[in-house]
Amino acid sequence: MRAAVINNERIEIKEYEKPALANSGKGAIIKVLGSGLCGSDIIKYLHKQNGIVLGHEVVGEITEIDTETNFKQGDIIVMGHHIPCGECVFCKGKSYSMCKQFKQTNIRPGGFSEYIFASELHLQNTTHKIPKNLSLTDASFMEPLGCCIRAAERADLPENSKVAVIGLGTIGLLMGQALKAFGHEVIGIDLIKDRLDLAEKFGFNEAKNAVEDGSVDAVFLTAGANATVNSAQKYVRNGGTILIFSSIADDNIGFSNNAIYYRELKVLSTYSATPDTLKKALKLLEDKIVRVDGLTTEYNLEDLQKAIEDTLSNKIMKAYIRIGE
Numbered sequence: 001m002r003a004a005v006i007n008n009e010r011i012e013i014k015e016y017e018k019p020a021l022a023n024s025g026k027g028a029i030i031k032v033l034g035s036g037l038c039g040s041d042i043i044k045y046l047h048k049q050n051g052i053v054l055g056h057e058v059v060g061e062i063t064e065i066d067t068e069t070n071f072k073q074g075d076i077i078v079m080g081h082h083i084p085c086g087e088c089v090f091c092k093g094k095s096y097s098m099c100k101q102f103k104q105t106n107i108r109p110g111g112f113s114e115y116i117f118a119s120e121l122h123l124q125n126t127t128h129k130i131p132k133n134l135s136l137t138d139a140s141f142m143e144p145l146g147c148c149i150r151a152a153e154r155a156d157l158p159e160n161s162k163v164a165v166i167g168l169g170t171i172g173l174l175m176g177q178a179l180k181a182f183g184h185e186v187i188g189i190d191l192i193k194d195r196l197d198l199a200e201k202f203g204f205n206e207a208k209n210a211v212e213d214g215s216v217d218a219v220f221l222t223a224g225a226n227a228t229v230n231s232a233q234k235y236v237r238n239g240g241t242i243l244i245f246s247s248i249a250d251d252n253i254g255f256s257n258n259a260i261y262y263r264e265l266k267v268l269s270t271y272s273a274t275p276d277t278l279k280k281a282l283k284l285l286e287d288k289i290v291r292v293d294g295l296t297t298e299y300n301l302e303d304l305q306k307a308i309e310d311t312l313s314n315k316i317m318k319a320y321i322r323i324g325e
Contacts, residue, residue, distance in 0.1 A: 001015070001016055001017075001018045001113060001114040001115050002014070002015065002016070002113065002114050002301060003015075003016045003053045003109055003110065003112060003113030003114070004053060004054065004055075004112040004113070004301055004304045005051060005052070005053055006044065006045055006048065006049055006050050006051065006052050006054065007050060007051075008048050008050060009048065010305060011045070011304045011305040011308065013301065013302055016053075016109060016113060018114075018115050019108060019109075019115055019116065019117035021064050021065075021066050021117075024108075024117045024119075025119070025120075026066050026067050026068075026119070026120040027065075027066065027067060027117055027118050027119040027120050027122065027123060028062045028063075028064060028065040028066070028067065028071065028117070028118050028123060029062070029063050029064040029065075029115055029116075029117060029118075030058070030060040030061065030062055030063065030077070030079075030115065030116050030117075030118050031060050031061045031062075031063050031114065031115055031324045032055075032058055032059075032060045032111060032112075032113060032114060032115065032116055032323045032324055033059050033060050033061060033076075033136055033322075033323060033324045034058075034059050034060075034136055034137065034140060034298075034320055034321060034322050034323055034324075035055040035056070035057050035058045035059070035111035035112055035140065035320070035321050035323065036057030036140040036141065036143075036144070036296075036318065036319070036320050036321075037054075037055075037057075037304075037307055037308065037311060037318070037319035037320070037321060038056065038057055038143075038144065039169075039171065039224075039246075041054040041055065041056075041308075042308055042311060042312065043247070045308055052110065053109040053110025053111075053112055053113050054110055054111070054112050055107075055110045055111025055112035055113070055321065056080070056081035056106075056107055056110070056111050056143065057111065057140045057141070057142075057143045057144065058078065058079050058081075058107060058111040058116065058140070059076070059077070059078045059130065059136045059139050059140050060076070060077060060079075060116070060324070061074065061075070061076050061077075061324070062074065062075045062077060063115075067120045067123050067124075068120070069120065069123045069124055071123055071127070071129075075129055076129065076130050076136075077127050077128060077129055077130060078127070078128055078130050078139040078140060078142050078143075078282070079107070079118060079122060079126050079127040079128070079143075080122075080125075080126035080127075080142070080143045080146065080273055080275075080278045081105070081106055081107045081111075081122075081126065081143070082097075082102045082103070082105050082106065082126075082272060082273075083101065083102065083105045083121050083122065083125045083126060083275065084096035084097075084099040084101060084102040084274060084275075085099050085100070085101040085102070088100065088101075090102075094154070096150075096272070096274050097270075097271040097272045102272075105119070105121060105122070107122070112301060112304060112321055112323070113323075114301075114323060114324060125275040126275055126278055128142070128278070128279065128282050131282070131285075131286040133286060134285060134286060137292075137296050137298070137320050138285060138292050138293075139282070139285065140320060141174065141281075141285060141290075141292045141295075142278055142281045142282045142285065143273055143278065143281075144170065144171060144174055145174050145178065145281035145284065145285065145290055146273030146274070146277040146278040146280070146281040147171075147245070147270070147271075147272055147273045147277070148171065148174045148175040148177075148178040148245075148281075149178050149273070149277040149280050149281055149284075150270055150272070150273055150274055150277040151175065151178075151220065151243055151245050151270040152175075152178050152179050152181075152182050153277070154243070154268065154270045155218060155220075155241055155243045155268070157182075157184060157217065157218055157241060158217075159182075159183045159184070160183060160184065160185065161184045161185070161217040161218055162184070162185045162187070162215070162216045162217045162218075163179050163184045163185065163186050163187070163216060163217065163218045163219070163220060164186075164187045164188075164189050164211050164216045164218070164219045164220070164235050164236075165179070165186060165187070165188050165189065165204075165219075165220045165222055166189045166190075166219060166220070166221050166222065166223055166228050166231060166232060166235075167189070167190060167221065167222040167223020167224075167225070167228065167246065168188050168189070168190035168192070168195035168196065168198065168199050168207070168222075169195070169222065169223065169317065170295055170317055170318040171222045171245065171246075172188065172190070172195075172199075172220075172222035172223065173188075173195075173198055173199060173202055173295070174290065174292075175220055175222050175245065176188050176199060176202065176204050177202055177203065177284075177289070177290040177291065178284070178290065179220070180203055180204070180205075181284060181289050181290065185205045186204050186205055186206075187204065187205060187206045187207070187208065187211055187216065188200075188204045188206070188207040188208075189207075189208065189209065189210060189211065189231075189235075190207070190209070190223075191209055192314070195317075196208065196209075198294070198295075198317075201291075201294075202291050203291075210231070210235075211235050212235075213234045213235060214234070214235070214236070214237045214238065215235065215237065216235050216236055216237065216240065217236070217237060217240050217241065218236065218240055218241040218242070218243065219231075219232040219235050219236045219240070219241075219242050219243070220243045220245060221242065221243065221244045221245060221246050222245050222246055223246055224246045224247055224248050224249065225248065225249075226248050226249060226250050226253050228246075228248070229248065229253055229254065229255060232255075233255060233256060233259050233265075236265060238263045238264065238265075239263070239264050239265070239266075240265060240266070241265070241266040241267075241268070242255070242265060242266070242267045242268075243268055243269065243270065244267070244268070244269040244270075245269070245270060245271075255267055295317045295318045296317070296318045296319070296320040297310070297316040297317070297318070297319055297320070298319075298320050298321075298322055299319055299320070299321055299322065300321070300322055300323075301321055301322070301323050303321075304321055307319035307321060
């Protein structure tokens with residue numbers, strides 16, 4: 001089977017041995033129909049993590065199965081890639097992404113391949129049949145939206161909070177809609193007019209280049225620009241919350257200790273989804289409470305390199321890689 005592999009500064013299509021149930025244990029073999037391209041995929045590519053098959057926003061068809069679940073051969077599914085144990089010190093503290101099992105569980109070999117193995121644990125926790133009213137492309141947003149829902153839950157804001165989302169890429173647009181679903185007033189912040197227009201289309205209360213200093217209860221950082229750190233500290237009111245959902249290029253830039261101390265700011269982060277937030281995400285997509293229409297540009301597996309380059313140059317919002325459709 002074909003799979004897209006990182007090789008230094010290029011993506012190469014290589015032949016892999018198709019996974020087999022006999023060698024993998026209980027679970028399912030899934031024919032990948034497509035997978036979304038995530039920002040974390042691009043970071044791994046930029047860091048030249050050679051030999052890795054990227055892709056985890058997977059939609060596919062179950063072709064072989066041996067589990068105690070209710071799934072069957074022929075089911076069209078969408079799935080996530082990590083499962084926390086629920087019992088360790090990290091899970092009990094709701095830092096699920098730090099769980100040892102979470103980090104060890106993954107899709108094998110990766111979503112940008114023609115077939116993958118999904119363990120029984122994946123089928124029990126992160127895999128769902130795609131509702132009839134969702135396209136494969138729209139369903140592939142379950143995992144990134146699940147990450148945003150977890151961020152909204154982790155921030156634990158009072159209802160009707162005024163929240164600024166800085167950075168209106170795909171994650172920022174999902175984050176804003178998730179926060180709206182939680183009952184908050186959401187202002188989208190970006191410098192690109194087309195993205196501001198999308199925020200308005202998706203029901204943000206406002207979309208603009210900036211807000212007044214100290215005017216919002218919380219700021220969600222969904223952009224990787226260094227300047228956003230300073231903007232977040234300016235925009236949030238005293239006693240407010242800053243939630244980080246992005247890395248930045250310069251790791252030496254950080255939040256002011258004295259600003260956090262004297263202003264009693266709450267600064268926290270979140271990284272990934274949980275089985276519960278994946279389920280909630282799929283329901284929001286199914287009910288059209290969160291919209292993703294017009295966000296994706298489709299590419300074939302052979303064009304993954306171009307999809308990455310187009311994303312990095314802001315030519316597109318979000319790439320969806322067709323594989324077995």
